[in-house]
Amino acid sequence: MDRGGSLRAAMAKSTLRPITDVAKDLGLHDDDVIPYGRDKAKIDLAALSRPKRGKGKVVLVSAITPTPAGEGKTTTSIGLTMGLVRMGRSAVCALREPSLGPVFGVKGGGTGGGKAQVVPANEINLHFTGDLHAITSANNLLAALVDNELHFGGKLGIDPRRVTWRRAMDMNDRALRDVVIGLGGRNGGVPRESGFDITAASEIMAVLCLSESMEDLQRRLGRIVIGRTFDQRPVTVDDLEAAPALTALLKDALLPNLAQTMEGSPALVHGGPFANIAHGCSSVLATKMAMHQADIVVTEGGFGFDLGAEKFLDIKCRSAGIWPSAVVVVATLRALKFHGGVDPKDAGKPDPDALARGIANLERHLETARFFGLKSVVAINAFDNDSESEIAMVAERAAALGAPVALSRGYTQGGAGSMDLAEKVAAVVERDEPLTPKFAYELDLPYAKKIDLIAKNVYGADGADLDASAKATLEKLEQDGYGGLPVCIAKTQLSVSDDPKKQGRPTGFRVTVREVRLSAGAGFVVALLGDVMTMPGLPKVPAARNVRIEPDGTVRGLMQND
């Protein structure tokens, strides 16, 4: 990948390269690039019909169980990509696109940090190319059509109390979690209880991220089940004759988005399902486009390995027929000490005993990666005051599980600070060993068994229990012909168990499935372990209050430390 003078100029002046130049690095033609604003573009799918240009090795970036300190998975992914490019590799990252909810809520923007960001960061964090809005529109058109059917008493016989389709909004808005709609008399439709999910949790988001073509998208949309009739038959989008209208709303959103790293190399940023309440990976089409055009594709699964990575492997890879060549597990010494029982405010201080206990969390995830037959590299997202002896402790324990440890300084030094990681990852990827997919469960098992296997193989639990209603729902789904799908676990991201208070490496526990939802369009069954919010709330002082507009019109404060 020769980016020549234009890249060096971009790095020197910190300006952005023309997006068509960035596209050329991926071997894309000018005609493939559909510009959105000055520095963003969508990529026409035509490139996929041309001969494959890249080796398409996939690196999955995952992490230990998240802590309040933050691990920097996206920052590490971007730094790693930039490091690989500096090594002369044809490398591209395929990341999730941010939701406005977190941007204006607790977390701020989702485009990496420091010197390892995808840019234009503000544009990506705000409306980007409109994908989230298109998904919201499709979700809510479907909801309006369902309530319209109820209002006019259509022939489908939908039971208003059995409508499971909820509305969506790309916003953290707790007041919409549980609502009563259809009030105000006959003109307001049929009163019923319902609610809103954040768009990243909508089944439409999952459908978009798993679709491999426009036809596949329309087919999946048509399969979505919106509720049941009075005699309990499932009602689909195809029953409502709505799939073409939803497809029309989503036709541009389906195309992968192109942006660039701060060092001017290409970055695909497309699809953004949350990993605790959805499947947590960027789109299949972006991954496949990246694999088609580049040698190494760096992608991530949200939250810890138990959530994003498990679903990446068992859902996305199985559906799309892909498999990673390497896994990166991101950790920080602070986070490991937090898992060892230290208070977050003290986690910056040396504490070998706490670290020794906390490394068990990392080991849990490395063992899971081994279970899946995957070779890992541990990326320590480094801080200036990290102690060498503590890093050596991590390296020793990781080595025992076959995983080299690399220091990652992408935040402070960009690609130059990610060379250690890039070299170790390249060494794993370039062994060119044959890939043998192995899953946590096979699809033909009963759902109860599949969930039990995830609990044992991925969480290290003794097994999974089902609440009576969850059990009944799963049996009904199997009777209705909806067996054979993978399971998308929705659970807390703060523990490998279903109890957010259990840090480190809990043992001797079981998990409990409290509720089950069918996502027939996405092609999975969602099993909720505990109370998992599908609509976040804003904190007492929302990030929205930090935003300011400079006199020249520049937006500040969308990212932390901005």
Place this chain on the structure above:
Amino acid sequence: MDRGGSLRAAMAKSTLRPITDVAKDLGLHDDDVIPYGRDKAKIDLAALSRPKRGKGKVVLVSAITPTPAGEGKTTTSIGLTMGLVRMGRSAVCALREPSLGPVFGVKGGGTGGGKAQVVPANEINLHFTGDLHAITSANNLLAALVDNELHFGGKLGIDPRRVTWRRAMDMNDRALRDVVIGLGGRNGGVPRESGFDITAASEIMAVLCLSESMEDLQRRLGRIVIGRTFDQRPVTVDDLEAAPALTALLKDALLPNLAQTMEGSPALVHGGPFANIAHGCSSVLATKMAMHQADIVVTEGGFGFDLGAEKFLDIKCRSAGIWPSAVVVVATLRALKFHGGVDPKDAGKPDPDALARGIANLERHLETARFFGLKSVVAINAFDNDSESEIAMVAERAAALGAPVALSRGYTQGGAGSMDLAEKVAAVVERDEPLTPKFAYELDLPYAKKIDLIAKNVYGADGADLDASAKATLEKLEQDGYGGLPVCIAKTQLSVSDDPKKQGRPTGFRVTVREVRLSAGAGFVVALLGDVMTMPGLPKVPAARNVRIEPDGTVRGLMQND
């Protein structure tokens, strides 16, 4: 305006001209053009700081009172623009952008029809450049911040029962008109009654359309009143410290959008407030950009003259310091006969008596235009079977009010069919007479008097009455320092009165203000005459069901007859 070979090629092959070429017709620089997709763009405001290039004469296209047959105002506006371009004039239209609600509801797309459309029509009718979505997001971020303030019991002391800010959705969804939010226990916030408006009715839409710069936008957003405290003090967006975040969400939406007519000439399509429940005109910035760059600007006010045109003059022109050089009043013989009492299904047949009665509706609007000191041209949107003697009847009555009549065949013949209209409009515009703005009311009058003057001067009513609660609200607003604003009347579009059943030219009636709402950010007071829905519903068979996707991915059925 020399568009040379590229325009002829576009006309011959019915392909689109490159959007940067279209921008050049307006004297815009390549740097001014921010592409959105292949054939849409936003225009940087930088052009406004360069010397004025055009004479900037404004033609306001309005219409008689709408009927079920449809009058074709947008089609006429586009045809007129194309006709003026064919005459060698530097002409551009500045139109409203469509809302997804009507697109998937009754009406279908809002981009003109037949051979007089703005293109790419499907793209404009779907997400276009994302303006509606940005407005929805800003509206709903504000709502989430308000409910968050209630949830955390902040210092502002907002009374949950006095929150007037509603949520918005760009969808026809009657089930959201009246809802109860904040249910589900403490985690769901504070339970209260609320509702959703369609985005086109949001105050944010009005704010965007009236803003003249980013600073003006932020200032107006900050002034928005979201409700009152327990001791009845108004609470603003600035009190919530939310104006910068809302501005950040709207910074791109503020920029005018560039598309093209089917004959390849430039078309600005920006901002889309409905005219029955909002002020009904495209954005001030698009109008000013068009005036800055072209000699003749064709723009429209929604629905009949009593709604869109009145608000164009009394609100938009007064706020922006502009004034039209000519008015076009669109009518069809069918619609006039409908106003004369004929059943819509019989309105295509000759019926001179009904026509004679129905022309009174046209006369009402022509007299109103004269009241405003404006010179009108009547455009008869012609059908093949229109009778010459009936057209002569209209011409005679219009001539008595000083208005020439032109036949407009834009739908069937494009610009070539609009030459008669273009010539008559050019003749009026190019008299170069000094423009003397005259309004229906002065701003320093009490609200009751302003509304009374609109009723008398524009509707031909005997006066306006105020319900007791409306009267009290207006007096409270004046006490709180919110006097001195213009009034945005929300009323039925189906009559010049407030009674949708009164077609033609009703006389001897009064109108009644039932409710009053403050739009402090937009800078007007909304007076609702009768029940005006701020959230439409879908019809029994929604237009969404007509959409289909061709095997090559083309979307069909978004427009009528597609």
